[in-house]
Amino acid sequence: DTAVSQTPKYLVTQMGNDKSIKCEQNLGHDTMYWYKQDSKKFLKIMFSYNNKELIINETVPNRFSPKSPDKAHLNLHINSLELGDSAVYFCASSQDRVEANVLTFGAGSRLTVL
């Protein structure tokens, strides 16, 4: 069983479109995250949800909206896609936000905006 699964793995779309990436974890973790990894390989936190409540929202454009129907799911919806949105998006989960907080990552979703 995959611990953190995200779909789709690859997504190619045109500028201006709206797309969603889904994420599910079966680890029973309390906190889920969305990270963006750009071509320079920096991992940047976008959102974090703890028990369905948003607890981090870094300086991400409001075209990006996370939705967490329950603590096992954290989906990412992106409106009006731009070229700069092309990146790999990783979903992750952890038991909690405190010390020794090990993240388990999904396999990543590679988004290409043309």
Next chain:
Amino acid sequence: GQNIDQPTEMTATEGAIVQINCTYQTSGFNGLFWYQQHAGEAPTFLSYNVLDGLEEKGRFSSFLSRSKGYSYLLLKELQMKDSASYLCAVMDSNYQLIWGAGTKLIIKP
């Protein structure tokens, strides 16, 4: 600002030892993590240090000096499968992870 520095790329020979350094400047400190990321795959957890000293786990060891804002990951008996990027990340006082850009390690036969 918060900053994590690590070399962009390193090359080593199969069977040898390599040390990957990481220096950090963060608002507070609640631990330092090393993750391994193979090309096209997700990062996976390697080690966690919160106290000064060396943590050994098989062929991999991680060292921390909080006073120097410094850590290293030591890989022994290198194998071809160790070719990957190694990411250093520090948890700051708000329990947010600050990530380095990663060090791409190339292993040659």
